[in-house]
Amino acid sequence: MADLSSNFLGIRSPNPFWLASAPPTDKAYNVNRAFEAGWGGAVWKTLGEDPPIVNVSGPRYGAIHSNERRVIGFNNIELITDRPLALNLEELRQVKKDWPDRALLASVMLPMNEQAWATCIPMIEDTGIDGFELNFGCPHGMSERGMGAAVGQVPDYIRMATEWAKKFARVPVIVKLTPNVANILPPAIAAAAGGADAVSLINTINSIMRVDYDTLTMYPATDGLGSHGGYCGPAVKPIALHMVAEIARHPETRGLPISGIGGITDWRDAVDFLALGASNLQVCTAAMVYGFRIIDDLTDGLARFLDAKGMTSISELVGRAVPSVTDWKFLNLNYVEKAHIDQELCIKCGRCHIVCEDASHQAITDMVDGKRRFEVIDAECVGCNLCTSVCPVEGCISMRPLREGEDPRTGRPVTAEKLNWTAHPNNPMRKQTD
């Protein structure tokens, strides 16, 4: 089977799956269990200066469930490590000694003064760790103290702190970005400018899960009061993928190594991140929700996928989909697709009809010759993909390109010639070609 071994910034691990800095990497006990289960690496729960922070003793976590009680989204108000620095360092040293073939990194969060970095970075590095991750992402609690996302939202701070870290560290430095920004590029550019060897993203997203329907207070709450927490799990993957792809394709950040994080649960999520430009992967929620044994499906599924694609290593997959990501204005406006319903597969639930009728272009019948039958009316279909999205039968509705003739909706001939918005006649700002 394909070789999953990974070399990220010179840090080697038997597979690209690392545990993200979070409760699963809180202490040696957990990390040892993770390595026994087969995880490639771990980023230790974020270290800070002594005295350690204090966590609430009420609920730290909240979840959104599917009807099957599968966790779709997860939120937390946990802070960084609540254990003394010396204890963490002692355990880091031992774990690295016991597991020389695994990647072991320390996540750190330090205040914005150089002295703190000058003291802590060498002391932590001395444990033998393979690299640092700078936590500029924690969106709750720590940010109120001017750290975490409070740094990550100001590119100048990112750059300054990254420079300090690089000044005192000899091992690679990864900057972990917060998604709680309007545009992910300035923070990534600042990290690169500060000398970061790589960026990792995303950390969690500001969120409130819901209210308690009895007390009408926010939920979860600590003694009647709640505070926004960080959102993660499967629900955040699309947000993370977008940010990863932006960094992978932007001229100023292209080539900056990326560790992809956010909602990775099975091997297909890993394929998404790798193809969109990440060359390393981190997982938190899935390990918290299912335990470390999901690594079996992650590695087995990824290796088989690479085999099926004729690839021998993950590097062949990294970035493969990046060239397909572009700005809206470059999409071909001459290209036409129509939905097509396979009548053999149709179970006649009518969901495509009602959504198209109510929310799109009235392009699906519910009755043909007096019989319940769902057919696409090409003269109305704009090719929006709504019916495909709601159809419960996979493969029943497909989008088919119109290759020739004319589009019955617009009456315009189908052409192989491409036309995007920059040159479209309706665009007052269009570039004049010729």
Next chain:
Amino acid sequence: MTQDKHANRCSPDVRPGRLDAATIEKNFGDIRPPLSPAAALVEADRCYFCHDAPCTNACPTGIDVPAFIQKIRSHNLPGSAHTILRENILGGMCARVCPTEVLCEEACVRNGSEGGPVRIGLLQRYATDPVYEQGLPVFERAPETGKRVAVVGGGPAGLSAAHRLAMLGHAVEMFCRDAKLGGLNEYGIAAYKTVNDFAQREVDFILGIGGIDVRTGMSLGQDVSLAELQQRFDAVLLAVGLGDTNELGVPGEDLDGVQNAVDYIAQLRQAGDKSELPVGRRVVVIGGGMTAIDIAVQNRRLGAERVDIVYRRGPDQMSASGHEQELAKSEGIVLHHWARPVAFRGDNWLREVEFERTRQEADGRLSGTGETWTLDADVVFRAVGQTLSDDDGTSAGSMLRAGGKIRVDARRRTSIPGVWAAGDCVAGHDDLTVTAVQDGKLAAIDIDRWLRANEEDADPWQT
């Protein structure tokens, strides 16, 4: 209702073609049809991915059930099949024939939360079917060790051991009395549980690993002796199943029409056209296990008008599971408990069977009450268990037995050094396909260990 008598029946009503071929084909279709991909995904999503999963602990071969279901959920069917087959190389057959209602599915925590388990058997079938359909290789052989092992018997135990041994790099020679491999998978399991020649397709998959030399039509005790095998091979595994059937010891048992259930089933499984099989109009089955249910249901589905099962103890003591008893009832078969045959009557051909009511004494013993009743019957099937055959060569030499079967230790070693035994022929084995597979696997693992250590084990009973 059981007392009704038909007078003046002179010729036995046993004939082929009680139902037309098309109806019989329908009756012998897949009793538990496979899941569609959409249904499998919905079902897989029901698995809670339990820790130290009760289903895995309940599976005699220890398949990591949550792990293979997770791989179905992540659309990784080859990985899922691998997870199943690495513990149970006959995972395809087991998905069809395991009494899951008393194994993995009985243990599912969903029984508690919503009264219905995850349908693990069907998911297992869903994950493994592509392996046989597409002929996917799943395992590779380790480099040859130069060691040679004789495996006697081509049933689940023998096949499981042979595959494991071949995979570990040993050269296997398999001796099998029957013309086809598979053992009871090929000759015994109810036809509607394993349709479309599945048993042979699974055998082909297992042999596909290479390194297994097959000698069919070779009987230990007749064509080859144990001593000869011990001499020619580095290790010998006996997996001969149970070759003999128990008799009832009742007057009239030699009348025409009194038959062994397993013989008839073997005939049925090998029949090209089932509508050519002779079927009685009134059929009586004696016994309380899986074989009794199978012969009864299959006779009904071949067109027998009336089928009665008579068992000497109560429903709870039947080794057929509640699910199987329900299946029999749903086919219109009548189950009688607490009665045993005391006479078979007829002139040449069987006409009726007389039963005596039984009860259990305080000490657990069974005794007759003296009260009798009769059932008309054209055919009686004996389904009261099988035993180790005396002429199969396993009684040779000093091999110890227990309860009429071969005695082994936890590693499946017999009392003769260098000879292992596995499956139904072993004492203390509950006669299921899946336990035979596990037995063969354990024997193979120990044989491998023994061969590698080149262990001269003077006392095979030490643990």
